[in-house]
Amino acid sequence: MEMLSHDILIVGGGGAGLRAAIAVAEIDPSLNVAVVSKVYPMRSHTVSAEGGAAAVIGPDDSLDDHAYDTISGGDWLPDQDAVEAFVKEAPRELLQMEHWGCPWSRQPDGSVAVRSFGGMKIERTWFASDKTGFHMLHTLFQTSLKYDPIQRYDEWFVTKLLVDDGRCQGVVAIDLATGKVHGIRAKAVIVCTGGCGKVFPFTTNANIKNGDGMALAYRAGVPLKDMEFVQYHPTGLPFTGILITEATRSEGGHLLNKDGYRYLQDYDLGTPEPQPVLRSMELGPRDRLSQAFVKEQEKGRTLQGPYGDYVNLDIRHLGEKIINSKLPFVRELCLKYENIDPVKELIPVRPVVHYMMGGIHTDILGATPLEGLFAAGEVACVSINGANRLGSNSLTELLVFGARVGRAAAEYASRQKGNGAAVAAQAAEEVERIERQYLSGGGKGDKMVDIRQGMHAAMESGAGIYRSKASLQKSAQEISNLQDRIPGIRLDDSSQTFNTELVAAIELSYMLDVAEAIIASASQRTESRGSHQRTDYPDRDDNDFLAHSLAVRKPGAAPTIEYLPVTITRWPPGERVYGR
Amino acid sequence: MAVDSLAGNAAVVAGGEMVTLEVFRYRPEEETEPVYQAYEVPVHKDWVVLDALNHIKDHLDGTLSFRWSCRMGVCGSCGMMVNGDATLTCATFVESLLPGPIRVGPLENFPVVRDLIIEMNDFMEKLESVKPWIIRDEEKSLEDGAYLQTPAQLADFKQFSMCINCLLCYAACPVYGLEPSFTGPAVIALAQRYNLDSRDQGAGERNAILNTDEGIWQCTLVGECSVVCPKDVDPAAAIQRYKVSSTLQWYQKLLMPWSGK
Numbered sequence: 001m002e003m004l005s006h007d008i009l010i011v012g013g014g015g016a017g018l019r020a021a022i023a024v025a026e027i028d029p030s031l032n033v034a035v036v037s038k039v040y041p042m043r044s045h046t047v048s049a050e051g052g053a054a055a056v057i058g059p060d061d062s063l064d065d066h067a068y069d070t071i072s073g074g075d076w077l078p079d080q081d082a083v084e085a086f087v088k089e090a091p092r093e094l095l096q097m098e099h100w101g102c103p104w105s106r107q108p109d110g111s112v113a114v115r116s117f118g119g120m121k122i123e124r125t126w127f128a129s130d131k132t133g134f135h136m137l138h139t140l141f142q143t144s145l146k147y148d149p150i151q152r153y154d155e156w157f158v159t160k161l162l163v164d165d166g167r168c169q170g171v172v173a174i175d176l177a178t179g180k181v182h183g184i185r186a187k188a189v190i191v192c193t194g195g196c197g198k199v200f201p202f203t204t205n206a207n208i209k210n211g212d213g214m215a216l217a218y219r220a221g222v223p224l225k226d227m228e229f230v231q232y233h234p235t236g237l238p239f240t241g242i243l244i245t246e247a248t249r250s251e252g253g254h255l256l257n258k259d260g261y262r263y264l265q266d267y268d269l270g271t272p273e274p275q276p277v278l279r280s281m282e283l284g285p286r287d288r289l290s291q292a293f294v295k296e297q298e299k300g301r302t303l304q305g306p307y308g309d310y311v312n313l314d315i316r317h318l319g320e321k322i323i324n325s326k327l328p329f330v331r332e333l334c335l336k337y338e339n340i341d342p343v344k345e346l347i348p349v350r351p352v353v354h355y356m357m358g359g360i361h362t363d364i365l366g367a368t369p370l371e372g373l374f375a376a377g378e379v380a381c382v383s384i385n386g387a388n389r390l391g392s393n394s395l396t397e398l399l400v401f402g403a404r405v406g407r408a409a410a411e412y413a414s415r416q417k418g419n420g421a422a423v424a425a426q427a428a429e430e431v432e433r434i435e436r437q438y439l440s441g442g443g444k445g446d447k448m449v450d451i452r453q454g455m456h457a458a459m460e461s462g463a464g465i466y467r468s469k470a471s472l473q474k475s476a477q478e479i480s481n482l483q484d485r486i487p488g489i490r491l492d493d494s495s496q497t498f499n500t501e502l503v504a505a506i507e508l509s510y511m512l513d514v515a516e517a518i519i520a521s522a523s524q525r526t527e528s529r530g531s532h533q534r535t536d537y538p539d540r541d542d543n544d545f546l547a548h549s550l551a552v553r554k555p556g557a558a559p560t561i562e563y564l565p566v567t568i569t570r571w572p573p574g575e576r577v578y579g580r
Numbered sequence: 581m582a583v584d585s586l587a588g589n590a591a592v593v594a595g596g597e598m599v600t601l602e603v604f605r606y607r608p609e610e611e612t613e614p615v616y617q618a619y620e621v622p623v624h625k626d627w628v629v630l631d632a633l634n635h636i637k638d639h640l641d642g643t644l645s646f647r648w649s650c651r652m653g654v655c656g657s658c659g660m661m662v663n664g665d666a667t668l669t670c671a672t673f674v675e676s677l678l679p680g681p682i683r684v685g686p687l688e689n690f691p692v693v694r695d696l697i698i699e700m701n702d703f704m705e706k707l708e709s710v711k712p713w714i715i716r717d718e719e720k721s722l723e724d725g726a727y728l729q730t731p732a733q734l735a736d737f738k739q740f741s742m743c744i745n746c747l748l749c750y751a752a753c754p755v756y757g758l759e760p761s762f763t764g765p766a767v768i769a770l771a772q773r774y775n776l777d778s779r780d781q782g783a784g785e786r787n788a789i790l791n792t793d794e795g796i797w798q799c800t801l802v803g804e805c806s807v808v809c810p811k812d813v814d815p816a817a818a819i820q821r822y823k824v825s826s827t828l829q830w831y832q833k834l835l836m837p838w839s840g841k
């Protein structure tokens with residue numbers, strides 16, 4: 001089989017992938033680097049991030065403060081050496097973005113402005129109005145165009161990592177426009193495919209976030225780390241998952257149950273006051289708000305809508321003037337994408353899955369245990385996010401670890417010679433598998449939508465905000481049954497040209513593998529920490545679980561879970577302070 | 581976003597009003613010519629045209645192909661012609677188009693790959709050709725810190741940086757329809773985004789591409805681009821401003837050859 005060939009192949013053209021590509025091009029322009037992306041890079045999910053990116057800038061701030069906020073916010077699960085490297089390199093990376101033209105919001109004197117953000121005790125979040133991720137992604141993409149060594153395969157979809165001789169040596173990908181399946185050799189492969197929110201029914205994540213890279217690595221035998229840690233945001237719109245920022249609550253929005261009652265007062269979150277009070281009621285920590293929703297649901301005090309249970313967020317009392325001046329973007333989102341006017345109507349909200357803390361196990365440079373395979377961004381777990389990511393740390397993470405992984409892969413690739421013939425044979429086999437499994441008339445079995453809904457139901461009911469041994473066992477069984485149904489999946493479309501149904505079917509198989517790893521990791525962690533809440537083990541247990549979980553795939557069986565101690569440098573575990 | 585699986589729940593679609601979507605179909609392996617295919621979909625207050633297309637894909641016809649991702653008007657994937665207007669299908673409510681039928685087609689002025697998916701290589705090449713990155717005579721080192729840029733200087737180019745590359749303006753532009761060599765609205769706006777950035781010194785280099793017939797001079801200032809733009813980028817203003825500044829430069833050179841730039 002004829003193969004394309006590059007020194008370094010990056011899977012993913014979001015913030016992490018593009019930053020890595022530029023790092024490679026800058027460190028060694030003689031390396032031939034290519035970016036494969038299933039959507040045009042500027043469509044990547046990084047585009048949706050609104051709030052900002054954290055890095056120490058002000059004179060009243062310090063690297064240690066940023067590190068401490070990150071570690072305590074992550075409930076002592078982040079690796080402290082990784083966090084120290086992260087906070088140290090963060091300002092330089094955001095400054096680099098400034099030099100590349102990112103339109104950061106400014107102070108009157110022309111210096112970069114910063115704002116406060118949940119969990120950060122000092123203002124250190126750089127922002128580009130309310131479209132930070134959009135501006136970062138377009139800046140990175142447009143800047144990447146100036147580097148000749150960077151080639152692109154836009155709208156190519158990766159289906160497999162090629163591994164031979166204990167080394168990752170390339171990928172197989174479908175060129176969506178033509179349907180042709182290609183093998184691509186590479187001395188080093190960097191996976192930057194983003195998160196996996198679509199494993200769950202209610203999520204802020206875009207349609208393309210299916211955990212592809214996690215599943216690709218998992219299938220290649222690479223452990224997935226800390227997969228039980230899934231972050232919820234307490235206020236998303238139930239139908240679209242569009243995120244309603246906490247600014248609505250800090251301006252004085254109220255969360256109401258079906259009786260119009262501010263139910264948070266029943267959950268040890270303070271007493272209702274007419275004016276918003278920091279750290280109390282609606283301004284309590286995100287996870288506590290999400291948990292209160294579930295308790296209300298259990299008491300039958302939530303509302304039922306066409307998309308499931310919800311509560312109401314009321315900002316009508318703020319009046320049109322304040323809403324327009326302080327929350328224009330919220331009103332725009334509600335009006336334009338859900339046909340709701342928050343000036344006159346209640347906003348239906350519920351907790352929605354927002355971010356994946358876990359991911360492909362990497363070291364502090366982005367290398368995975370599989371030689372030649374690297375990872376960065378939301379798909380990876382270094383880990384700086386631990387049991388709970390702080391808002392505005394992940395955009396910065398894309399840059400810091402994108403650049404690190406680019407440099408590490410460049411160094412590795414320049415030491416490698418070419419790769420073996422076995423890889424071409426594997427690629428040919430994969431082409432045959434795709435033909436056989438998906439295109440040759442397809443199976444006569446289930447429709448895709450049925451399997452997807454089954455997965456969503458299993459994850460929401462058994463591995464959501466609260467988990468228990470029983471709920472996880474049940475979900476594990478359901479996911480395993482669904483996995484068995486994938487080979488016979490029924491596809492209407494056997495066309496070669498832009499077959500989006502084929503892509504969705506493979507994505508669904510990726511998501512089921514990711515779901516399996518989430519459930520198995522959550523089952524084994526018999527404690528509650530950060531975003532992982534066990535009803536049967538409500539306390540944190542540092543004796544047994546100050547450790548990362550590593551899920552290793554066992555085809556046909558549940559994965560095995562191993563543990564790796566957390567790296568502690570200077571901050572011994574303490575109480576997690578619920579900050580905003 | 582979370583629409584996919586729940587949007588088609590049987591419970592959701594039971595009863596209620598229906599509307600007909602007439603959707604452009606073209607599969608190069610099957611059809612020699614495009615056809616419109618009709619589908620009946622339920623009406624919901626919160627459904628946009630994209631949700632209706634996803635309903636079709638999930639429940640009625642898995643072969644219908646289209647691009648989408650964010651469902652919040654920021655990734656730029658879902659632009660199509662809806663009842664003849666270039667629009668983001670994730671920001672167009674079905675309710676606003678009742679009683680239907682609603683005609684959905686691929687963006688005009690582009691070759692069609694399949695169904696609602698257009699070929700956009702031409703745009704990508706044009707984007708790259710205007711060097712959409714900061715160009716400096718001398719790069720400032722990171723050790724020397726950030727460039728200062730006042731809010732007023734930021735405001736000078738900010739609008740043109742809001743482009744999501746959705747290509748609606750190309751679908752609406754009569755000049756691009758006739759002359760595919762025309763650089764076109766979004767790319768000119770993005771070139772101006774850098775030309776007007778106080779950190780950039782590359783206007784001269786970009787001039788070589790823009791200040792030509794294919795560049796800006798083909799534009800007859802119809803202004804449709806700014807009408808359809810979902811992000812208020814106002815590409816027509818970018819083009820107009822560019823025309824004025826390059827005319828000024830031309831006069832300056834003619835009248836004051838010693839003035840340098």
Ligand SMILES: Cc1cc2nc3c(=O)[nH]c(=O)nc-3n(C[C@H](O)[C@H](O)[C@H](O)COP(=O)(O)OP(=O)(O)OC[C@H]3O[C@@H](n4cnc5c(N)ncnc54)[C@H](O)[C@@H]3O)c2cc1C
Pocket residue numbers: 011012013014015016017036037038039040041044045046047048049050051052053054132133156157158159192193194195204205206208209212213243354355376377378379391392393394395396398
């Ligand atoms: C609504 C929202 C708001 C957010 N706001 C903030 C914020 O304010 N601050 C913050 O720090 N973080 C925020 N986050 C989180 C942050 O945006 C993400 O974690 C981050 O953008 C992920 O970037 P990435 O580069 O890892 O992946 P992505 O940007 O998701 O890119 C993934 C890339 O991989 C490609 N890809 C995937 N699978 C394949 C495959 N099989 N074959 C080929 N290519 C593939 C895709 O095409 C894409 O190019 C927010 C997240 C959401 C959902």
Ligand code: SF4
Pocket residue numbers: 742743744745746747748749750765766769805808809810811812813814815
């Ligand atoms: S200028 Fe406006 S219409 Fe044109 S591509 Fe950009 S955002 Fe879309």
Ligand code: FES
Pocket residue numbers: 648649650651652653654655656657658659668669670671
């Ligand atoms: S789906 Fe992203 S702009 Fe419509």
